Amino acid sequence: MVPPGVDEQERLAARTPTLIARAAILRAVRGYFEAQGFLEVETPARVMSPGQEVHLEAIPAGDGRHLITSPEYHMKRLVAGGFPRIVQFCRCFRAEEDGPFHQPEFTMVEWYRAGGTMDELMRDCEAIVEVAARAAGTWPMAPVPINRRGQYSAEVLALDGAFERTTVRELFRRHAGIELVGDGSEADMRGLAQRAGCQVGPEAAWDDVFYQVFLDRIEPRLGCARPTFVLDWPAPLGALARRKADDALTVERFELYAGGLELANAFGELTDPVEQRARFIEEAEHRRERGRAVYPIDEKLLEALGHMPPTCGIALGFDRLVMLVVGASSIREVLAFANDEA
């Protein structure tokens, strides 16, 4: 029998180099935001309205509050209150998420640029990946472990130079032969997916079918040669994003994929309180239909949106950033205590 504590000693010893790199990466990313003139802020972890997103489940925290699934609402209230460039490093909590790339408790880096553009956020991402990889000593080629390689990746990923940019429409056209319509009916989407050879269950909603195709056909090909920004998402998949000026079926949203990891999600923020309320009500309805808890609408956020300047905001998974630049195959490798080790 192994004496108590020995496994933990060995585990922590094995993770020591990564934990040291993690601390260096955190310092480097903080340094980047400081140099860019961002103010580092802190917002509450226990909130009345943890977010309405259909597929995020918040963890109860007493007194009718829940732990945040993201710090988005309070950070937007800060932007509306006159803080144009803010960043936060905080723990977020999502029930039922545990796997090689998920933990119920993880670290998010979230930042906002009032008056900023999506393009600036993309350049932030490129710069952050660079400072992180330099801090980890892997710049400019990050190792990609086998379980993150998909079918098309090499053993290393080039991080230098501009990242690839593509759109959701282009990816569906190229990899699944599907001409995507933003607000297409469920029956249409299901037929297209089945014709593309994807197996779709009978109860799948429109977004379920979308992600079935995305995971089956597209995601294994994303960010294999270079980190890749995926822009212009269908409107139903960006409840907090503004519609594009020239295309009401598409919202200003991008995702960053690199080395088999979904790294960041950015929105051109919706600042119209009337439209935001309508979308919250719609999302609450979806949650109710699926038997999920329905949280109160955040009236203080809606009030703040009326004062908010045009803003772009983004959330980046810090644990996954560390995974990317050190070449970890599982999120537990970049934590001293994973969920089942705590």
Place this chain on the structure above:
Amino acid sequence: MPSYDTSDIRKGLKVMLDGNPFTVVEFQFIKPGKGAAFTRTKLKNLLTGGVIERNLRSGEKLEPANVETKQMQYLYKEGDSFVFMDTSTYDQVQIPHETIGDDSNFMPEQIVVEVLFFNDRAVGVTLPNFIEQKVLATEPGFRGDTATGVTKPAQISTGASINVPLFINEGDTIKIDTRSGEYLERVGRA
């Protein structure tokens, strides 16, 4: 039969997909930031051995595959079939040659194998990875010939011919890898 859902998925679970029985080889929790949770699953077709990848959305129902494996002893060949006996019930079944295929080359009488039944029909036989067999016939080797990689054919009790090194003699016992059909080592001398 009660159905499974994605939370039941584990290695070795046997399920029906597209009318064929599969066994789960690997699985992983995945979840796009704004989408539903899925289980990325690698499954092996129990009839063909082919491996597929399938992303199953959380909550999707899966039909269990009516498959079971039994330890059975191979007794003898009858026409174009092979007769096996269940070692616990003594029940006998006949399995046609086409189901077993080239594996019959490494299936000496008395050997205990794993027989896979699908809807109560025998659909496959899994041999032990290694068998030991006496060489029944082979040309004598040449004294002093030490060249490596040079082989000669040797016949075993099933009638199959195995490539062996020149130093192997009739009556020697050799170890064979049933998956590749290759000679591994000499385990007994004539």
